[in-house]
Amino acid sequence: MGRISRLGNSLYTGERSIDFVGRRWLWYAISAAIVVIAILGLATKGLNYGIEFTGGTQYKVTIADGATQEQADDIREAIGGLGIPNADAPVVSTSGQNSILIQVEELSNAESVKVNQTIQDTLGVTQQDISQDQIGASWGDEVKNRALTGLVVFLILVVLFIWAYFREWKMSAAAIVALAHDVVITVGVYALSGFEVTPATVTGLLTILGFSLYDTVVVFDKIRENTKNLRANRTTYAAAANLAVNQTLVRSINTSLVALIPVGAILYVSAVQLGASSLKDLALALFVGMAAGTYSSIFIATPLLVHIKSNETEIVMAERRAKARARREADRYASVPAFTEDMPIGSDPDTGPGRGGVLVEERDDFDDDDFDEPGEEVGPRRPAPAPEAMGRGRTVPTSQRPVGRSSASGRQQPTRQPKSKRK
Structure with missing residues (x-):
C-alpha cells in the first residue's frame, strides 16, 4: 500500500486526524x-x-496561405507599438485556418486608418482582405444582465x-x-x-x-x-x-x-x-x-x-457528556461519592468481599441518561437500596456492616438459627 493510501486509510479510520473544526x-x-x-x-x-462589454473595433484578416500563431504575435506587437492608447493592448487570435481576429477599443477615423495600414504592412495583405466591424456595448450589457439572472437563479x-x-x-x-x-x-x-x-x-x-x-x-x-x-x-x-x-x-x-x-x-x-x-x-x-x-x-x-x-x-448535551467522560478518564476516582451516614446499603467504601457481604462494584461509566436536561447536576445516580429478605420461617440477621447483593443468588441470603435454639 502506497504512502498516500496509508494516509487516506488512517484519516478515514480516525487513527490520524487534522483538526479543521x-x-x-x-x-x-x-x-x-x-x-x-x-x-x-x-x-x-x-x-x-473586454470589447464585448465596452464596445470597440474588430478587424478580421483573411490570409490565403493560412494564418499562424507567429503572424498573430507579430501583428499584436506592431499594433501595440503604434502609441494609440485604445490599441496598446490588442486582443489577437487565430480564427480557423485562414483568419486572424484583432480587437481593440473604440478608435477615431484617423486611428482606425493607421491600424488598418499597419495590418496590411505587417501581414502583407490588401484592403480587400480586411473586414472591419464596430461592436457596441449593448450586447455586453445584455450578457451581464443574463449572467446576474443566472447567478441569482442558481443560488x-x-x-x-x-x-x-x-x-x-x-x-x-x-x-x-x-x-x-x-x-x-x-x-x-x-x-x-x-x-x-x-x-x-x-x-x-x-x-x-x-x-x-x-x-x-x-x-x-x-x-x-x-x-x-x-x-x-x-x-x-x-x-x-x-x-x-x-x-x-x-x-x-x-x-x-x-x-x-x-x-x-x-x-x-x-x-x-x-x-x-x-x-x-x-x-x-x-x-x-x-x-x-x-x-x-x-x-x-x-x-x-x-x-x-x-x-x-x-x-450542547453531547458536549457535556463528552466533557464528563473526559474528566472521568483523567481521574477515575474523582466520581466516587463521599461517605455519608444516609448512604444506601453497599455504598460504604470500607465494605469488602468476605466481610459480611459482597462489595457493590463502582459504575464503570456514565450513562447518557445521567445528563438528560441542561442544568442537571453531573454525577452518577445512587443505586436503589437492596430489598429486604422475606419468606416464612426466615429472619434477617442483625447487620454488622452494609450488605451488598450476592453474586451467587438473586436475593439476600439470611442466616437461620440452629434447631436447638428454635422455639
Missing part, C-alpha cells in the same frame, strides 16, 4: 485576509472589461436543493457562504491581474459554482452520516464533523488535482504561448475558482456549519 478561527482569519485583498483590488483597480436552486436533501437550512447557509467566498476571490484575482473580463469569464465563473457546490455537498453528506445518533456513538457534533472532513480529504485533494492540472496547462498555453485568447479568460476563472472551492469546502463550509449549530440542545 477546532482551528476554525485561524481559517476564518486567513479567508478574511484574502477576501479583503480581493475587495481592495476590485475597489482600486476595477475589472478590465436559489442551491438553497432549495440542500434544504430538501439534508433537511437542514443551516447547511444551506454554510454552502452559500462558501460559494460567495469563492466568487469574491475569483473576481478579485481578475481585478488584481488585469485579465480581461469576457463572456468566457462569465461562463467560467458560473462553472466554478457547480464545482464548489459538488465538493461541499460530498463533505456535508459524510457529516450527516457521522452525526445520525450522537448519543449512541458517544461523540460530539464537532468531532463527528471533523472526522467527516478527514475522511473526504484525500478524495477532495485528488479530485481537485485531476481538475486543476489540465486547466493549469490550458492557462499556461493560452496566456504564455498564445498571448491573448478567450481560452485564457476561461482557464483563469476555472483555475482560481476550483482552487478556492476546494479550500472553502474543507476550511470554511464545515467549520462554519459546526459554528452555527453549536447552540442546539442536542449538540
Whole structure:
C-alpha cells in the first residue's frame, strides 16, 4: 500500500486526524485576509472589461496561405507599438485556418486608418482582405444582465436543493457562504491581474459554482452520516464533523488535482504561448475558482456549519457528556461519592468481599441518561437500596456492616438459627 493510501486509510479510520473544526478561527482569519485583498483590488483597480462589454473595433484578416500563431504575435506587437492608447493592448487570435481576429477599443477615423495600414504592412495583405466591424456595448450589457439572472437563479436552486436533501437550512447557509467566498476571490484575482473580463469569464465563473457546490455537498453528506445518533456513538457534533472532513480529504485533494492540472496547462498555453485568447479568460476563472472551492469546502463550509449549530440542545448535551467522560478518564476516582451516614446499603467504601457481604462494584461509566436536561447536576445516580429478605420461617440477621447483593443468588441470603435454639 502506497504512502498516500496509508494516509487516506488512517484519516478515514480516525487513527490520524487534522483538526479543521477546532482551528476554525485561524481559517476564518486567513479567508478574511484574502477576501479583503480581493475587495481592495476590485475597489482600486476595477475589472478590465473586454470589447464585448465596452464596445470597440474588430478587424478580421483573411490570409490565403493560412494564418499562424507567429503572424498573430507579430501583428499584436506592431499594433501595440503604434502609441494609440485604445490599441496598446490588442486582443489577437487565430480564427480557423485562414483568419486572424484583432480587437481593440473604440478608435477615431484617423486611428482606425493607421491600424488598418499597419495590418496590411505587417501581414502583407490588401484592403480587400480586411473586414472591419464596430461592436457596441449593448450586447455586453445584455450578457451581464443574463449572467446576474443566472447567478441569482442558481443560488436559489442551491438553497432549495440542500434544504430538501439534508433537511437542514443551516447547511444551506454554510454552502452559500462558501460559494460567495469563492466568487469574491475569483473576481478579485481578475481585478488584481488585469485579465480581461469576457463572456468566457462569465461562463467560467458560473462553472466554478457547480464545482464548489459538488465538493461541499460530498463533505456535508459524510457529516450527516457521522452525526445520525450522537448519543449512541458517544461523540460530539464537532468531532463527528471533523472526522467527516478527514475522511473526504484525500478524495477532495485528488479530485481537485485531476481538475486543476489540465486547466493549469490550458492557462499556461493560452496566456504564455498564445498571448491573448478567450481560452485564457476561461482557464483563469476555472483555475482560481476550483482552487478556492476546494479550500472553502474543507476550511470554511464545515467549520462554519459546526459554528452555527453549536447552540442546539442536542449538540450542547453531547458536549457535556463528552466533557464528563473526559474528566472521568483523567481521574477515575474523582466520581466516587463521599461517605455519608444516609448512604444506601453497599455504598460504604470500607465494605469488602468476605466481610459480611459482597462489595457493590463502582459504575464503570456514565450513562447518557445521567445528563438528560441542561442544568442537571453531573454525577452518577445512587443505586436503589437492596430489598429486604422475606419468606416464612426466615429472619434477617442483625447487620454488622452494609450488605451488598450476592453474586451467587438473586436475593439476600439470611442466616437461620440452629434447631436447638428454635422455639
